[in-house]
Amino acid sequence: MINQLKQYVNKLERGEINRRQFFKLMSAAGILSFTGVHEAKAFSSKAKGRIVIIGGGAAGLSMAARLNRWLDDPDITLIDPSDRQYYQPGFTLIASGVYQPDEVWKEQKTYIPKGVKWIKDTVKALDPAANKVVTSDNTIVPYDFLVLTPGLQINWHKVEGIDYNRLGEGNAHCIYDFEGAQKTWKAIQAFSETGGQGLYTDTYTKHKCGGAPKKICLLTEDYTRKQKTREKVSLDFFTASKQLYDVPYYTPRLLEIYEERNVPIHLNVRLKGVDTLAKRAYFEKRETKGDELIIEPFSREYDFLHFTPPMSAPDFVFESGLSWQEGSLAIDGWVMVDKETLVHPTYSNIISLGDVAGVPTSKTSAAIRMQVPVAAKNLIALMEGKAPQEKYNGYAACPIVTDYGHVILCEFDYNKEPDTSFPFQILDTSKEQWLAWLLKVYILKPMYFYGMLRGRA
Numbered sequence: 141m142i143n144q145l146k147q148y149v150n151k152l153e154r155g156e157i158n159r160r161q162f163f164k165l166m167s168a169a170g171i172l173s174f175t176g177v178h179e180a181k182a183f184s185s186k187a188k189g190r191i192v193i194i195g196g197g198a199a200g201l202s203m204a205a206r207l208n209r210w211l212d213d214p215d216i217t218l219i220d221p222s223d224r225q226y227y228q229p230g231f232t233l234i235a236s237g238v239y240q241p242d243e244v245w246k247e248q249k250t251y252i253p254k255g256v257k258w259i260k261d262t263v264k265a266l267d268p269a270a271n272k273v274v275t276s277d278n279t280i281v282p283y284d285f286l287v288l289t290p291g292l293q294i295n296w297h298k299v300e301g302i303d304y305n306r307l308g309e310g311n312a313h314c315i316y317d318f319e320g321a322q323k324t325w326k327a328i329q330a331f332s333e334t335g336g337q338g339l340y341t342d343t344y345t346k347h348k349c350g351g352a353p354k355k356i357c358l359l360t361e362d363y364t365r366k367q368k369t370r371e372k373v374s375l376d377f378f379t380a381s382k383q384l385y386d387v388p389y390y391t392p393r394l395l396e397i398y399e400e401r402n403v404p405i406h407l408n409v410r411l412k413g414v415d416t417l418a419k420r421a422y423f424e425k426r427e428t429k430g431d432e433l434i435i436e437p438f439s440r441e442y443d444f445l446h447f448t449p450p451m452s453a454p455d456f457v458f459e460s461g462l463s464w465q466e467g468s469l470a471i472d473g474w475v476m477v478d479k480e481t482l483v484h485p486t487y488s489n490i491i492s493l494g495d496v497a498g499v500p501t502s503k504t505s506a507a508i509r510m511q512v513p514v515a516a517k518n519l520i521a522l523m524e525g526k527a528p529q530e531k532y533n534g535y536a537a538c539p540i541v542t543d544y545g546h547v548i549l550c551e552f553d554y555n556k557e558p559d560t561s562f563p564f565q566i567l568d569t570s571k572e573q574w575l576a577w578l579l580k581v582y583i584l585k586p587m588y589f590y591g592m593l594r595g596r597a
């Protein structure tokens with residue numbers, strides 16, 4: 141099956157078959173039922189209204205495609221400055237040498253659905269009381285309904301001593317960026333030859349794909365074993381959380397893997413800064429004893445560092461007043477929405493999903509795949525003057541790549557219970573599986589570019 145799949149993907153990439161033929165072939169070969177991909181259910185509405193979508197990434201483009209297909213007479217404007225659409229989950233695979241950089245992006249213009257107006261600019265202000273958006277060139281864009289999907293902002297400046305333009309300096313790397321992922325791969329290969337101390341961190345804010353920092357750590361470890369240089373490197377993983385992973389079904393095996401592979405885990409630790417000249421990372425261990433927060437600063441020398449910067453909602457979202465005002469989702473400005481309907485409680489003509497949405501689940505494109513049909517149907521209900529009925533259950537997925545060839549496919553809901561959407565029920569999904577690796581490496585990317593972004597399931 142895998143050879144057949146590779147063949148179809150190659151044909152599609154070379155333009156020898158179109159998207160429709162690709163899915164037909166996949167379907168005929170039984171691959172689609174294996175992956176759980178289905179054509180979006182037929183649905184249509186005569187609802188009218190000016191829809192503005194801010195941000196054309198995973199969530200915004202998928203919403204544009206769905207709404208364009210489901211509305212009889214759509215009036216959709218998408219605002220996004222990018223020339224490129226990146227498949228960000230592929231950054232981890234670039235950083236481990238599995239994908240070539242050019243495999244993870246396409247031209248944005250080819251994904252703007254026919255009939256959708258594209259304003260190629262950045263939103264600088266949003267006034268929800270006046271139903272208008274202002275772009276960086278001061279164009280005012282009025283709307284009746286707003287889809288708020290600008291993703292999140294990476295706050296590079298919140299790690300002292302390094303910033304976006306200096307990524308790679310002092311061998312400090314980050315895969316949360318396209319160029320950064322490419323530099324990481326070069327650095328991992330060199331590190332495997334020279335050996336030394338490797339440090340890996342996550343961060344204390346919600347961040348996209350919470351599994352990514354763990355994946356790149358385990359992949360480095362496996363890479364050095366494959367290069368027969370494992371004994372030359374020591375690896376340590378630092379997490380700002382009080383546990384390595386917070387979905388109990390998957391945690392025991394993950395902990396075992398770190399132990400088996402001799403990668404110590406340090407809990408409740410935040411990276412504060414990096415001295416790239418001295419190759420020294422500065423941390424804080426934060427623990428609460430009774431009512432008291434005890435902060436212990438310490439530092440460690442490194443030869444290779446992979447760090448994760450803090451993340452938040454974009455500044456213009458903070459300034460719009462649409463964020464949560466209290467609770468754990470308020471501090472970083474995540475958009476206030478009902479966690480089931482994804483509708484803003486104060487402004488019922490605004491719906492938000494994707495990384496910027498303030499919902500208590502993981503920020504992943506897998507989550508977006510499930511949010512889109514709910515958000516699109518609920519927006520249409522609001523346009524029809526009806527109450528939103530569709531409910532999102534918090535589904536998110538994080539394929540944790542544990543080595544070159546295996547993945548623990550973590551799928552869960554708001555209750556942190558396993559919620560299997562891919563038909564792997566016959567397998568023990570709490571453990572690493574080869575089939576899940578095939579899904580991660582060969583299937584999820586075409587599903588993203590040729591399925592999800594085109595408004596398919």
Ligand SMILES: Cc1cc2nc3c(=O)[nH]c(=O)nc-3n(C[C@H](O)[C@H](O)[C@H](O)COP(=O)(O)OP(=O)(O)OC[C@H]3O[C@@H](n4cnc5c(N)ncnc54)[C@H](O)[C@@H]3O)c2cc1C
Nearest residue numbers: 195197198199228229263290291349494495503504505506
């Ligand atoms: C290293 C890495 C690994 C990952 N691994 C996985 C994984 O294994 N599985 C998984 O499911 N997910 C994974 N993800 C997460 C996934 O990529 C994101 O959750 C997803 O892309 C978020 O989609 P989004 O539409 O909310 O934001 P994005 O896709 O980031 O899109 C946001 C869009 O908004 C635009 N924008 C931003 N600001 C403005 C503005 N002011 N005005 C107009 N437009 C604006 C941007 O140009 C962009 O096009 C990973 C991400 C990274 C970085």
